[in-house]
Amino acid sequence: DAGVIQSPRHEVTEMGQEVTLRCKPISGHDYLFWYRQTMMRGLELLIYFNNNVPIDDSGMPEDRFSAKMPNASFSTLKIQPSEPRDSAVYFCASSLMSSTDTQYFGPGTRLTVL
Amino acid sequence: AQKITQTQPGMFVQEKEAVTLDCTYDTSDQSYGLFWYKQPSSGEMIFLIYQGSYDEQNATEGRYSLNFQKARKSANLVISASHLGDSAMYFCAMREGPGAGSYQLTFGKGTKLSVIP
Numbered sequence: 691d692a693g694v695i696q697s698p699r700h701e702v703t704e705m706g707q708e709v710t711l712r713c714k715p716i717s718g719h720d721y722l723f724w725y726r727q728t729m730m731r732g733l734e735l736l737i738y739f740n741n742n743v744p745i746d747d748s749g750m751p752e753d754r755f756s757a758k759m760p761n762a763s764f765s766t767l768k769i770q771p772s773e774p775r776d777s778a779v780y781f782c783a784s785s786l787m788s789s790t791d792t793q794y795f796g797p798g799t800r801l802t803v804l
Numbered sequence: 805a806q807k808i809t810q811t812q813p814g815m816f817v818q819e820k821e822a823v824t825l826d827c828t829y830d831t832s833d834q835s836y837g838l839f840w841y842k843q844p845s846s847g848e849m850i851f852l853i854y855q856g857s858y859d860e861q862n863a864t865e866g867r868y869s870l871n872f873q874k875a876r877k878s879a880n881l882v883i884s885a886s887h888l889g890d891s892a893m894y895f896c897a898m899r900e901g902p903g904a905g906s907y908q909l910t911f912g913k914g915t916k917l918s919v920i921p
Contacts, residue, residue, distance in 0.1 A: 723907075
C-alpha cells in the first residue's frame, strides 16, 4: 500500500511569496496531521483534521499559516506571505482511529525561504 | 516541564552489539501510549514500536523492544544486534488519553545513534 505522499519534496522560495504544501494521506485513514520540524523547536504539531474537519489548530504559528482538507485524500498547508523563519521540514502524517492511533508520516517537504 | 525527555543527545554502538536509548515521560493520565520513531539522514519518520500504558508485556517488533517501566515512567528502546543501517535519529513520543481518537502526540528532542563498523 502507498504511504503518505507529500509534494513538493523540496521548495525554495523568496520572502513574501506564497507557499503551498500538499499531502495525500493513507487511504482509509481518518486523521491527518501537519507537523513542523526545526533544530530549535524539534517536532511541533501545527494542526490536525478528523474526517476532513479541523479539530485543533492551536499549533499554527500565526495567521500567515492556513490548512485545508477539501476531501479525504488531499490536504494543503499554505503560508502567505512566507518569511525566512518559516524555513523547516514540514511533515504530514495520517492515522486510523484505533486503540493505538499510530501516526504514519510522509517523507516531508524541506522548505527554504530566502 | 518537558513531557518527553531523552537525555542522550548522541550515542555510539559497535556493530552487532545491543543498545538502549532512554526515554522518560511525564503524564497524569492513566491511559496513554508511547511510540518510537526512527529518522535516518534521508529525513523520513519511520514508526518502530508502540507500547500502551495498560499493556502488561513489553512491546517487541523484530530487533526492537521497548523496556517499559511504568512506575519509573520510562520507555527505553532496545535495539539488538545493531547494524550500520540503524544509524539515525530516534524519537520517543507520547499520546495522552485512551486512544481511539485521543491526541496530542508529543515528541522528545531525539537521540542520534551512530553504529560503528
